[in-house]
Amino acid sequence: ILNVEQSPQSLHVQEGDSTNFTCSFPSSNFYALHWYRWETAKSPEALFVMTLNGDEKKKGRISATLNTKEGYSYLYIKGSQPEDSATYLCASNTGKLIFGQGTTLQVKP
């Protein structure tokens, strides 16, 4: 059974802090790793789709890295802002998405 795990489950940081979360996934039969940002009552918003080992992607203050050999991805947020408060989901794509449980980030002003 494919199991995707995220840590930490929740995180509270001060505005301006940089932070990172981890997503681990089975490295066998890897196809792609997706990151989503999900605010309550809104659609999960696609951040990154990553496929290549060593891949690094960036979108503004948010970046992500991928290690397919050891089965992990990191999401980094530089200089967190209150509007970054959300749940960050990763999912392994094996033809369907297998999600982790999410990391809920709360950024205090």
Place this chain on the structure above:
Amino acid sequence: EPEVTQTPSHQVTQMGQEVILRCVPISNHLYFYWYRQILGQKVEFLVSFYNNEISEKSEIFDDQFSVERPDGSNFTLKIRSTKLEDSAMYFCASKLGSIYGYTFGSGTRLTVV
């Protein structure tokens, strides 16, 4: 930016009743999905749909569930006889092709009482 729209945003139904959750995927997308999240649990895959047929379904997607794309626009999930444990947030998603990212709707919160 194109969106996946879901209606209703919240539905309350009595146990044993049939419900239909509606989704309008992005118009040129070819792959369609339903996922759900029971409160406090992971988002989990239900079913994928391509070329007017189910391409994959999970163990959750038993005989009480069905999907339809009746008019080339809407993509519906029907639960024939709802159970308390069907209470969850149901998400519809679509994508253009197999290598593309998914676009999710904002979900329908189903509460079975």
